[in-house]
Amino acid sequence: MTLSVAQAMAGFSPALPMAVAYSGGADSSALLLACADKWPGQVRAIHIHHGLQAAADQFEQHCQSVCARLQVPLQVCRVNAQAASGQSPEDAARRARYQALAQAVPESPGAVLQTIALAQHADDQVETLLLALSRGSGLAGLSAMPAAWARGGLQFARPFLRVAGADLRTWLQQRGETWVEDPTNVDEQFTRNRIRARVLPALADTFAQFRDTFTRSAAHAAQAQSLLDDLAAMDLNTVGVPPQIQALQALSAPRQANVLRHWLKTVHQCVPSTAQLDELQAQVADCVTRGHQLHIKVGAGFVQREGVVLAWYNP
Secondary structure, eight states: OOOOHHHHHHTOOOOSSEEEEOOSSHHHHHHHHHHHHHSTTSEEEEEEEOOOSTTHHHHHHHHHHHHHHHTOOEEEEEOOOOOOTTOOHHHHHHHHHHHHHHHHHHHSSSSOOOEEEOOOOHHHHHHHHHHHHHTTOOHHHHTOOOSEEEETTEEEEOTTTTSOHHHHHHHHHHTTOOOOOOGGGGOTTSHHHHIIIIIHHHHHHHOTTHHHHHHHHHHHHHHHHHHHHHHHHHHHHHHTTTTBHHHHHTSOHHHHHHHHHHHHHHHHOOOOOHHHHHHHHHHHHHOOSTTOOOEEEETTEEEEEETTEEEEEOO
């Protein structure tokens, strides 16, 4: 079931000191206030200034005012979040945020940060799952957002993933707190905003407990994906790095797809499309003679045959 803010915070035990990714919006405001209350003197705020809209300076000023009142140190990181050709604005902003957060950590004053908390909540989790379904994603996509993970020696956490967004706003209102509203959050040219405005209300009318059940399904998918990752690691140890073609051919089609996907992602940071992976497997199956050539586009690069093994390169 969904949790209250108090219940979510009771189950949140980050390594300290910590920072909150603070936009000034309702969700991150609730997270910052709750963390500052629970761990006074151990919490900092990091504000990412995207520079994508005129209100960005006002967002920063609001964050400075709130942090001064709470006596929470604030670090402002200015980023270039312009989307590259073929990249969605949401993805560009998300990548810029995570890069800025990673860079902010060693620049923070005082003791080295241990944890960065992010304010995504149960509604965000449902939206992420629905987006994954709309794209035909596999288990990795259907796992939606993890509640906690490590990257670059730093712990990341999303303590509000089981708290409804409306409950965060109610909690803030009960405390007499204010927040800023990002006008792009209601712009329905973005798919996530259309889901929030149209699909979630329909789900609430049809499935009253959809936040709980959808989140549970995502957790099941994440558990299954973890098992597939373990199997892929074992199979990759068997087929080798780079993978030996004959050893790949000895695997069943699902295990072969699983280990190829794992090899490309973990070794080359390349995520193949379904069509690319299907074509790669078909060509691996055809490699029955020494002279058979294999050369196909996968991700931003190419997979080709080099003797008895596969190789990926980015020209």
